[in-house]
Amino acid sequence: MVFSRISLIVLLAAFVSTTLVGQTLVSISYKGQRSQETLSQQYGFLIQNGVELWKVTYTTPDVFNQLDTASGLLVLPVREETTIYPTLIYQHGTVDGPQDVPSNLQGGYQLALVFGGLGYATLAPDFLGAGTSRGFHPYVHADSEASAAVDMLRAVRGYASQIDLLLNDQLFVTGYSQGGHASMALHRALELDLASEFSLTAASHMSGPYSISGVMRELMVSEEPYNFLAYLPNTYLSYNYVYDFYDDLEQFFKPTYTNAIRNFYEGNIGLSNLNNFLISNLTNEYGAPIARYMLQDSIVTILEDADPSHPVIAALAANDTYEWAPQQPTRIFYCTADDQVKYRNSIVADSVMQALGAVDLITFDVNPDADHGGCVEPAVIQTALFFNSFADWTVGTRDQWDDLEVKVFPNPTSQKLQIHELSEVAAVRVLNQQGQLMLTKELPMGDNELMINSLSPGIYWVHLQTKTGQAIRKVVVE
Structure with missing residues (x-):
């Protein structure tokens, strides 16, 4: 069964x-x-x-x-x-x-x-x-x-x-x-x-x-509009929960935003609802959803100065x-x-x-x-x-997905790819570096020639799969 x-x-x-x-x-x-x-x-x-x-x-x-x-x-x-x-x-x-x-x-x-x-x-x-x-x-x-x-x-x-x-x-x-x-x-x-x-x-x-202490901190105090504002209060609430910086939300955020943030903390609204509220209010007040404008001026200064001895900055760096x-x-x-x-x-x-x-x-x-x-x-x-390319699966007494004993050449190549010594029928799939399927074909056992002249120059993955095994090869197309 x-x-x-x-x-x-x-x-x-x-x-x-x-x-x-x-x-x-x-x-x-x-x-x-x-x-x-x-x-x-x-x-x-x-x-x-x-x-x-x-x-x-x-x-x-x-x-x-x-x-x-x-x-x-x-x-x-x-x-x-x-x-x-x-x-x-x-x-x-x-x-x-x-x-x-x-x-x-x-x-x-x-x-x-x-x-x-x-x-x-x-x-x-x-x-x-x-x-x-x-x-x-x-x-x-x-x-x-x-x-x-x-x-x-x-x-x-x-x-x-x-x-x-x-x-x-x-x-x-x-x-x-x-x-x-x-x-x-x-x-x-x-x-x-x-x-x-x-x-x-x-x-x-x-x-x-x-x-967190570099790229994400800089984003939060930049003038760049950002449509995922709720990540900032979520991070603050998390680190304040763990490290206990402040007693009141208004020490960190402007009063306009604290009720919604508190409702999220207490589980009354979800993160998406909080995000929608922040985007709407910041856009109405400042013309764009810019994260720094929900923060108290003193907090903006702390985040801009990035003094590693400050507890908030130290918490960011610790994560x-x-x-x-x-x-x-x-x-x-x-x-x-x-x-x-x-x-x-x-x-x-x-x-x-x-x-x-x-x-x-x-x-x-x-x-x-x-x-x-x-x-x-x-x-x-x-x-x-x-x-x-690393994983092993042992099925019964055999290794099912060990690398197939197959030859794939030449590499680099331009027009044709030779796939030799297949021990059984195989499905071949060619993917580009973005993971998009570019070519698929079934190959018989033995020696085969695969035309790849339709592919643009670049790096590709050739995936071969049979009933008992698979092989993955990186191939450069010139």
């Missing part, structure tokens, strides 16, 4: 929600399934399998080091044969409110489905202050973004054998937008603090605000995530036209990490013309291709 894991766990989850002695997992409940056909129709040809969805709750410390119960979504691949899976942690982007989260099948959970459909046992933490966790969500707070993910990983790995989930030692980390900030914070913790416990395979950080050198293969994907998270976050992160000695770090603009929403698809496709 395909869904062999479900029967026992559904019975347990239906009648029991109790702390498991000696483990940090509190409960697990079944949230449904998606077939491979459904996922393929929604998310494209890279999907390898259907998935099961589970809500997981687990214990983890809050920002005050008090034990809390957090939640997240666990997406498990479904295959006919017993399979040993790699693990992937996906950190989600900014959400509208504390219940707009992956474990409730909201809050960007779709990308967790994609990675599960690619064959990764995927964990998507809700973050602290969201889902089942108490308190205010510590937005772009690096330490808690990392700790919530680490403890979910510990909980799932500790319980995996009891739900017949087989995991290998591979671990992949990624996230988009706020999740990019969170994935970089997690990556840093795994390499610098937890290397003896976890072995990271590769990481991909997508369109994240890595430079930058790039001042270290990744040692495992790492990619940073961004889009120059990003209208929410300025692309310079990625440039700054790359330059500092490279200077500090990053081993295998490439930062790449996946679509210069895409805004924040448009950047998702090419960034995720590039991440999938990158991770798939």
Whole structure:
């Protein structure tokens, strides 16, 4: 039966929600399934399998080091044969409110489905202050973004054998937008603090605000119109919640804006409603949605001076995530036209990490013309291709997705591409650097010639897939 894991766990989850002695997992409940056909129709040809969805709750410390119960979504691949899976942690982007989260099948959970459909046992933490966790969500707070993910990983790995989930030692980390900030914070913790416990395979950080004290601070005190103003009060509320700067909102924001910000803090309105209010009022009063005009003059001065000894500036700097050198293969994907998270976050992160000695770090603009929403698809496709070049899946006694023994040449090329020694029929797909599908064809076993003269000069990914394996090659077209 395909869904062999479900029967026992559904019975347990239906009648029991109790702390498991000696483990940090509190409960697990079944949230449904998606077939491979459904996922393929929604998310494209890279999907390898259907998935099961589970809500997981687990214990983890809050920002005050008090034990809390957090939640997240666990997406498990479904295959006919017993399979040993790699693990992937996906950190989600900014959400509208504390219940707009992956474990409730909201809050960007779709990308967790994609990675599960690619064959990764995927964990998507809700973050602290969201889902089942108490308190205010510590937005772009690096330490808690990392700790919530680490403890979910510990909980799932500790319980995996009891739900017949087989995991290998591979671990992949990624996230988009706020999740990019969170994935970089997690990556840093795994390499610098937890290397003896976890072995990271590769990481991909997508369109994240890595430079809170630099790029994002400068944006908030600039004269540049910005249509995502609510990120500023959300960040202030988060850091004031953690670090306790001020007693009253009017010490930071002008009175016109404090009631709406307080309503958001108290959960009476969502982030989108707050953003609409701020845009409307700033535009009416100043002619454009410029963030600095909602701030008290004294706060503008503090942010402009950027004195590192000031508690506010020190808190911003404490939540930058790039001042270290990744040692495992790492990619940073961004889009120059990003209208929410300025692309310079990625440039700054790359330059500092490279200077500090990053081993295998490439930062790449996946679509210069895409805004924040448009950047998702090419960034995720590039991440999938990158991770798939490392990932191992053991099915029964064979490695299903090891690299095919196939020759792809010449490289560089211009008119033709030779694809030789195929052991079985293969689907070939050629994608550009933006993740767009440029060419697709089925090739017979043996030696083949693929005409590529319709492609413009540039770098392309050639993806070959058979019933038992796949190969991914980077090819330069001249």
